[in-house]
Amino acid sequence: MSDQAVDYHQMWADLGLDLPTHDALLGAVGQLFGDAYLTQDNRPAGMDYLNFVMSEVHGLRIKELDDFRKSGGKVFGTFCLYVPEEIIRAAGGWCVGLCAGAEFAYDQVEQIMPRNTCALIKSFMGFKLAKVCPYFESADLVIGETTCDGKKKAYELLGDLHNVWVMELPQMKREQDMAAWRAEIVELVHKAEETTGNTITAESLRAAIIEVNDKRRALQRIAAACAADPAPISGKDRLLATQVAFYDDVPRFTQMMNALADELEQRVASGEGVTPKGAKRILVTGTPMALPNWKLHDIIEKAGAVVVGEEMCTGSRYYQDLVSESADTVDDMLDDIAAKYLDINCACFTPNDGRIEDVVRMAQELKVDGVIDYSLQFCGLYEMESHSVETAVRDAGLPVLKITTDYSMEDVGQLATRVEAFLEML
C-alpha cells in the first residue's frame, strides 16, 4: 500500500504490471483497508501481523515469490478450494489464491464476456487484463477447475492470456464420482511434478499434509473462540485471516495465527470482547469473499452487530475438515486427499445437503441471532440454493436475510438500511 519503505516499482515492472493502473489499485485498496479495518476498536494485538501483511501485500510477499522463482521454485495460482495445496507443496511448489474481490477494468472484461457474469469472475479477468495483479503474473501455472459454467468458460478465455490447466470436478458425490475425482488428483500429481521437476514422495506428501492441516487447525482455533459471547475478534478480522491464508507463507502464517488464537483464548477466559456482551451475532453463508471484499462484514459490524462465523469458501469450508494423517503410502494419502476435497460443500454439487446441514449446525454452535445468506449477483448456483438455505434456517427457528450484491459500492446505503432493519427485528 501507499507508505511502503521499499520501492517495489522495478519488481512490478519486471513482472509486466501496468504501473500507473497498479498504483491506482493499491491506493484504493489501502483506503478501503483503512476505512474498514483501522477504524475498529479493541482489536487483538495479533492482528498487527495481518495489518503488516496487508501493508506489504504486493510488496514483500511478491518479493518472496520472486526470490523463490529465481531459485528455481514454481508458483501455482488457484481460484478454488478444490485444488489441493498439499500436492503442490509436496512437489516443492507454492500456491497463491487468484480470486479477486474488487471491481476493476470491467470495461475491458465486458468486451470478452457477458456483462451479467458474477463479480468474482469479472474481477479476476479484470485484474489479468489490466495487468494489476502481481500474484497472477508470478504464477508459472494457473489451475482452474470445472465448478460453475462461468468459471469453466472464463478459463478458456484466460488460456489465451496465461498458462492455464483445468481440473475436472464431478458434480455429484457417488462412488463413480469419487473414482473420477481420484483419477483427476493423480493427473494433478503428474502436472505438479512436471511443472516443478520434482517427484512427490511419501515423505514430502506427508509433510505437506501435516503443514496444511496445521494451517487449518490454527484457523479452527480462531473460529472456535468466536462461540464465546462477547466474541473476542471481529468478523472482519477473522475474514481477513482466512483471506490471507490463500497467499501467505504457510509455516509463518500458521505460527502467527496460533499466536492470535492464544490471545483470543485468553480474551475469552477473561470475558473480553470486541463488542459488548449481547451484541447481535450473525452467521454469514454463501459465495466466497475474496480479498479485498469486506463490504458486507463492514456494513454488519458498523451497524453494531458482530459476524461470528462464515459458512463459505473464505470461511469454514476452507478449514473445517482436515486430510487424515494416518496413511503411509502415496496412494493411500491420495485417497485421503481425494476424500477430503470431494467433501467440500460447494453449490456446484447436486444435491448439496451437507452445506445446509453445516449452516444450521454452525448457527446453533455459534449461538447466532440471525443468518445472512449472501450471493453474488449472477451466481446461478448460490442464488438457486438460497431457497433451501432460507427454509432450513427458518425451520431451525432463526431469522434469515437474503442479500444479493456485487463488488460495487453503489448499493452500500441500501444494504446498510436492510441490514439495520434486520438487526432491529432480531
Ligand code: SF4
Ligand atoms: S464457491 Fe465453489 S467454485 Fe467458488 S471457490 Fe468455493 S468451491 Fe470453488
Ligand code: SF4
Ligand atoms: S460466485 Fe458463483 S458464478 Fe461466481 S465463480 Fe463462484 S460459483 Fe461461479
